[in-house]
Amino acid sequence: MSSQLMAGKRGLIMGLANDKSIAWGIAKACAEAGAELAFSYQGDALRKRVDPLAAQLGSDTVLPCDVGDEASIDALFAAIKEKWGALDFVVHAIGFSDKNELRGRYVDTSRANFTMTMDISVYSFTAVAKRAEKLMQPGGSMLTLTYYGAEQVMPHYNVMGVAKAALEASVKYLAEDLGKDGIRVNAISAGPIKTLAASGIGDFRYIMKWNEYNSPLRRNVTTDDVGKSALYLLSDLASGVTGENLHVDAGYHVVGMKAVDAPDI
Ligand SMILES: NC(=O)c1ccc[n+]([C@@H]2O[C@H](COP(=O)([O-])OP(=O)(O)OC[C@H]3O[C@@H](n4cnc5c(N)ncnc54)[C@H](O)[C@@H]3O)[C@@H](O)[C@H]2O)c1
Numbered sequence: 001m002s003s004q005l006m007a008g009k010r011g012l013i014m015g016l017a018n019d020k021s022i023a024w025g026i027a028k029a030c031a032e033a034g035a036e037l038a039f040s041y042q043g044d045a046l047r048k049r050v051d052p053l054a055a056q057l058g059s060d061t062v063l064p065c066d067v068g069d070e071a072s073i074d075a076l077f078a079a080i081k082e083k084w085g086a087l088d089f090v091v092h093a094i095g096f097s098d099k100n101e102l103r104g105r106y107v108d109t110s111r112a113n114f115t116m117t118m119d120i121s122v123y124s125f126t127a128v129a130k131r132a133e134k135l136m137q138p139g140g141s142m143l144t145l146t147y148y149g150a151e152q153v154m155p156h157y158n159v160m161g162v163a164k165a166a167l168e169a170s171v172k173y174l175a176e177d178l179g180k181d182g183i184r185v186n187a188i189s190a191g192p193i194k195t196l197a198a199s200g201i202g203d204f205r206y207i208m209k210w211n212e213y214n215s216p217l218r219r220n221v222t223t224d225d226v227g228k229s230a231l232y233l234l235s236d237l238a239s240g241v242t243g244e245n246l247h248v249d250a251g252y253h254v255v256g257m258k259a260v261d262a263p264d265i
């Protein structure tokens, strides 16, 4: 499938934690299409999981990066510059908040967690773009991940919803700034997927069931669904697409209300 769409392209995948990560679905799709990949991970604990996954895709470039630390981001891009001298695409699959505030009411969000959540889940994409643009030529592409909770209230998504709304706005401003140099910046709004970032979330099973029942495709999406759409946005197939937010959610976001006589009720 799309065997050489990314031949000769070198990309950085940020946010791989394990083989359930959305970053893994995206990395597999890009590698299968011929891309050469580098990975960044957060914290030594993840290194032992990421190394074998990277090797599975023919990559031995696995670098540490805590996106909350400017020096760490600088060191990551210095290593990329040293190894490749250039970069064709970047995937930012990073988001984090205090899970104790991803339950209950949004109004009870603390200033500390609001600030940390915005720093890690929003500003980090801008910080990465600041470094990446220096290594990119026309034709370069950046991608981040968002969620429908940015657009409509999703129970208990709380401050992450406010953060994703800011992230989606930042994609448009970055698209304008980097478009002048021929670099595209887009987002994928993925439906709920059972990943590490989804674990520890109360009633996540209910959220998945609700999405399955109310999506036009009557199913949840997978990291492979997201990977294929990411491949499109990162490749030259999307040469005219920037500042976009592509919903890969089985169509959930288009449904206002189901017909009461729907056959599966
Ligand atoms: N799982 C879902 O339902 C879903 C749906 C839509 C969007 N998203 C978004 O997709 C992205 C990937 O999440 P996922 O679901 O694959 O979960 P995941 O837990 O596999 O990935 C999240 C990654 O963020 C990284 N991270 C957190 N804080 C970091 C920091 N300070 N520095 C560097 N890395 C850090 C983690 O190490 C992890 O690798 C996130 O932005 C998430 O908000 C997830």
Ligand SMILES: Cc1c(CN(C)C(=O)CCc2cnc3c(c2)CCC(=O)N3)oc2ccccc12
Pocket (backbone or CB within 6 Å): 095, 096, 097, 098, 099, 102, 147, 154, 155, 156, 157, 158, 160, 192, 193, 196, 197, 198, 199, 200, 201, 207
């Ligand atoms: C969907 C959905 C998700 C998945 N998703 C879209 C996400 O963006 C993950 C957000 C997230 C951010 N930070 C943390 C966690 C999840 C749990 C573990 C942790 O310690 N911190 O998270 C929810 C939280 C509440 C309600 C729905 C959801």
